[in-house]
Amino acid sequence: MSTDVLICGAGRTPFGRSEASGRQLAVGAVNAALADAGIEWSRVRAAFGGSDSAGLADTLVAQLGLTGVPFINVKNGCATGGSALVSAVNAIRSGMADVVLAVGFDKHPRGAFDPRPEDWGLGAEYGSDGLMVTTQFFGMKIQRYMYDHGITPRTLALVAEKAYRNGGLTPEAWRRKPVSAEEVLESGMVSDPLTRYMFCSPGAGAAALVLCSPEAARSLDGPPVALRSAAVRTRRFGSFEVFSPWIPGGQLTSVSRDASAAAFEEAGIGPGDVDVCQLQDTESGAEVMHMAECGFCEDGEQERLIASGVTEIGGTLPVNTDGGCIANGEPIGASGLRQVYEIVQQLRGRAGERQVPGEPRVGFTHVYGAPGVSACTVLSR
């Protein structure tokens, strides 16, 4: 068995629109995580972090302190936070360092998500003819899933309704006003069957974690949470991804399925043991499909599970207790660590109004993004 890795500090900023720069947000999250762990920056022996479009993490030393710490930049799209976390875990297990920082942050300038066909290896006609729109992919993936597995538009609306309700319980969330399922359904079709309020928006924000070896954790006061596993995977042949001129026939493969299975195997824990989880919800359909892809239910069971409140904070499998991406927005580099922050709060019993009852012991996080990458973690107390 490899060395345990413990999360001793977690911090985040509010997400949404911000006057602050992405780097300023990152410094805020790092200082919050250090304070949570009860340590000074000078105690950190290695750092990993990054953003998608808000600058280089290693330049944060100018604000945090020039201690000489090795600070390694990570740039891995939606898996930036997850990849920083995997690197931090490996730094501890290898003996490189006993106290390690992982930080993710972002602030997306207007047009940050305007893809160019040539950057994706596609002919110019895919752009000029209007097929380079990310929402189309999300609409088409859940459209087929609903056809195959009997999911209704009302279920998609219930997912969004829950996200806004949980966002209202989360002080740092962006969207905090309740929105009813009816309002979600009537908010205007964007890419059938997905409506406007079913989508998350790009935003600004940062999250940071302090990870420790067991020896280093013993010298700190707070209740640590064990990071049982962290796994990152890229897609295999046969998956359905954004901006694909074609996809292979037959059963789809899923990088989320692969990454979650790897995380559960490494942790020696199964989806049935999880008390609270965070699943990538770029839009409502993603949360529905990821419940099955990450092993929490069979395809099609979501229709019944969601209607009966299983994924609510008081349910047997609370999903996205902080409102997820739909209520927090998606600063790409920060999203994965925001999820881990939330699970850490839940497992410590410090989640305030949104605390899952019954003292949850095991948590799970999952991010997914283009062009077919997923990062998952399993945590326990």
Next chain:
Amino acid sequence: MDGALIRMATDPRSPTVAVGLQGSCCSGCAVTAYPAEDACPRCGGPAEPAVLQGTGRLWTWTVQRYAPKSPPYQAPPGGFVPFALGYVELVEGVRVAAVLEVDDLDDVRIGMPLTVTAGHGVPRARPTTPGEEGS
């Protein structure tokens, strides 16, 4: 699998009209791709050019309800109108992204028979007329 591929660029019945799609097929694992790839995306082996028939059924779809950002999008001369798009599962097994040319967006259904053609721009699919079916 090979028999499903017509290895000619034009339909002999109407030689002036290009039919089918210029795809590729791996000789090793029979993976069909569109647009054509030099190497098989599954096994990395060489892929041979292959013309795909273009007939199939709608596998999934959505509607683009608002004008995509321009550039890169170029609205048609009459201005943007919402359009349907989807993936058509061809008889060769590959699912090809295409704009759906349907008279009424409310008529789009998974499983509907479609014929995909390639000309200027992205592939376009229109409902297969009864005479074309099974050809």
